[in-house]
Amino acid sequence: MAEPYVELKSVSKYFGSVxxxxxxxxxxxxxxxxxxxxxxxxxxxxxxxxxxxxxxxDEGEIRVQGKPTRxxxxxxxxxxxxxxxxxxxxxxxxxxxxxxxxxxREPMRKFGPISQFDAEFANRTAYDEMSAMGxxxxxxxxxxxxxxxxxxxxxxxARAVYFGAKxxxxxxxxxxxxxxxxxxxxxxIVQSKARGIGVIFxxxxxxxxxxxxxxxxxxxxxxxxxxxxxxxITRDQLLNLMAGGKELVDLEQELAKSARSSPA
Amino acid sequence: xxxxxxxxxxxxVSRLSRLLSRPELGAAAGTVLVFxxxxxxxxxxxxxxxxxxxxxxxVSAQLGILAAPVALLMIAGEFDLxxxxxxxxxxxxxxxxxxxxxxPIWLSLLFTFAVCGGIGALNGLAVVxxxxxxxxxxxxxxxxxxxxxxxxxxxxxxxxxxxxxHELAQNxxxxxxxxxxxxxxxIAWLADLGLIGKRADGMPSISGIPVSIVWWIVLTLACTxxxxxxxxxxxxxxxxxxxNAARNLGVPVAxxxxxxxxxxxxxAALFAAIQVLVTGSADTLRGTQKEFEAIIAVVIGxxxxxxxxxxxxxxxxxxxxxxxxxxxxxxTGIDTDWFKLxxxxxxxxxxxxxxxxxxxxxxxx
Numbered sequence: 341m342a343e344p345y346v347e348l349k350s351v352s353k354y355f356g357s358v359x360x361x362x363x364x365x366x367x368x369x370x371x372x373x374x375x376x377x378x379x380x381x382x383x384x385x386x387x388x389x390x391x392x393x394x395x396x397x398d399e400g401e402i403r404v405q406g407k408p409t410r411x412x413x414x415x416x417x418x419x420x421x422x423x424x425x426x427x428x429x430x431x432x433x434x435x436x437x438x439x440x441x442x443x444x445r446e447p448m449r450k451f452g453p454i455s456q457f458d459a460e461f462a463n464r465t466a467y468d469e470m471s472a473m474g475x476x477x478x479x480x481x482x483x484x485x486x487x488x489x490x491x492x493x494x495x496x497x498a499r500a501v502y503f504g505a506k507x508x509x510x511x512x513x514x515x516x517x518x519x520x521x522x523x524x525x526x527x528x529i530v531q532s533k534a535r536g537i538g539v540i541f542x543x544x545x546x547x548x549x550x551x552x553x554x555x556x557x558x559x560x561x562x563x564x565x566x567x568x569x570x571x572x573i574t575r576d577q578l579l580n581l582m583a584g585g586k587e588l589v590d591l592e593q594e595l596a597k598s599a600r601s602s603p604a
Numbered sequence: 605x606x607x608x609x610x611x612x613x614x615x616x617v618s619r620l621s622r623l624l625s626r627p628e629l630g631a632a633a634g635t636v637l638v639f640x641x642x643x644x645x646x647x648x649x650x651x652x653x654x655x656x657x658x659x660x661x662x663v664s665a666q667l668g669i670l671a672a673p674v675a676l677l678m679i680a681g682e683f684d685l686x687x688x689x690x691x692x693x694x695x696x697x698x699x700x701x702x703x704x705x706x707x708p709i710w711l712s713l714l715f716t717f718a719v720c721g722g723i724g725a726l727n728g729l730a731v732v733x734x735x736x737x738x739x740x741x742x743x744x745x746x747x748x749x750x751x752x753x754x755x756x757x758x759x760x761x762x763x764x765x766x767x768x769x770h771e772l773a774q775n776x777x778x779x780x781x782x783x784x785x786x787x788x789x790x791i792a793w794l795a796d797l798g799l800i801g802k803r804a805d806g807m808p809s810i811s812g813i814p815v816s817i818v819w820w821i822v823l824t825l826a827c828t829x830x831x832x833x834x835x836x837x838x839x840x841x842x843x844x845x846x847x848n849a850a851r852n853l854g855v856p857v858a859x860x861x862x863x864x865x866x867x868x869x870x871x872a873a874l875f876a877a878i879q880v881l882v883t884g885s886a887d888t889l890r891g892t893q894k895e896f897e898a899i900i901a902v903v904i905g906x907x908x909x910x911x912x913x914x915x916x917x918x919x920x921x922x923x924x925x926x927x928x929x930x931x932x933x934x935x936t937g938i939d940t941d942w943f944k945l946x947x948x949x950x951x952x953x954x955x956x957x958x959x960x961x962x963x964x965x966x967x968x969x
Contacts, residue, residue: 432849433846439838443842443850444839446838456829485966
């Protein structure tokens, strides 16, 4: 087994009297997809924010490439190769794909004393990086607003990878997408994995997670109920472990019962 | 191996369709329309003689000097309603030290630019720090500056007008930067070629190009370069388009906006410097409603009121339309009372047209 790139060891986080995370361990290796599953309120967001440097853990430690680390800020985390792609994707819809790709880190080109935005390099790089992820842009100068949900996700991921991300934290990347677009994003995840990037895939959709995941960690009420490799667990077992799995079965039986007792 | 994901429902876009989604399109079309209209109705009145052209270009230039930086600010998602009052205030700041305290003109000009830039920075800081809409903050500045202008001028001079700047500016090193004419040689040569009419005494009908027109063109080009070719331009679009995303990517949104407020204030000071040195006087009422005229020019030029989209070239067309219509109405002998009705209607039509163009741009690709 490869050495994990980033590792949480028995991390706990409290907000006043609320226990948001208790004794949670979690890690991701290069070229691996580790899915973080859990219902709303299970502590997924707290875990992401701890991993991305927004929160510091109250107990336990974070290790990056084996070395204990304290993140000073989200920017600090980004510099150590851990990029978080939030649901809003940090994109400006009215700006072009290429300009979004390089927003805040514009490539410049010198013409004598003046240096100006190197549009040609930006266009070419954005186009190439997107097609390396398997998305063929029509035009790198088209506004981001004209992209589909999957293409936007691709832009955000390609940008993070281009600027040196070794680990990608994807926060519910498929939740707002239709069936086709979701499959585009799942392909992107496989694509990133193939490039040796560790992916932390946060989802509450077991069907999406099971397709691409190598390992699965379930969070329930702030605690980890365990980490399973793909060979050790089936999709149905995973579904049942998720909060709601049992509830759905109960609901099904209840509905079946009421259907029998009140014939149409 | 990477499998390509290509959307089969996409047609390739033509150059024409790309051109049709540019923000300046409406204003460029409007400019052509207005020129055609006045060529027909005022073709032989002298509107399009050399003298007439310089007249309307000078009107356009003054507004255009304001409109270019105002366009950048509006693309960044903010308004500056204080530019009109700033013009009056700056005019007084130039005239009073020169006339009453014996300052050389160049010193009062530098002083004015420094003070106005500082007030612009305060406007920006107030907007960024409080998070209040800039519409409200600068509406406050609009009234405060006008009040300050009146109070100071009456307190110091006892009147609302300060004249006598002409005599003082005669030999000032900065005078020719803001008043007077350039390219006189070229104009004389063109007149000799018969391309420009001559007066009865054999002199060309115009003696040169007013320097304000040069300022207008230079400022528009500079703002266009800033917007489309500089790092700062990227930040302007991002600040107006999605400030939160920009901030998350490390764009200094606050600094970008404050810089733009300083730029609009400096443009107002430039407007005032030209006006005071050309007319030789300052008046407390100068610049009234210029903030709205600038916004009209910018909006006709295709800039979105909500920010994130627009152009400085468009604002130039907007200012050009403004000048042509104002002088065209004058030349055709239509009662000038109708001018504002026309410009207001023009703006509403422009907004409708531009939002159509923008929706097209967002859909068609």
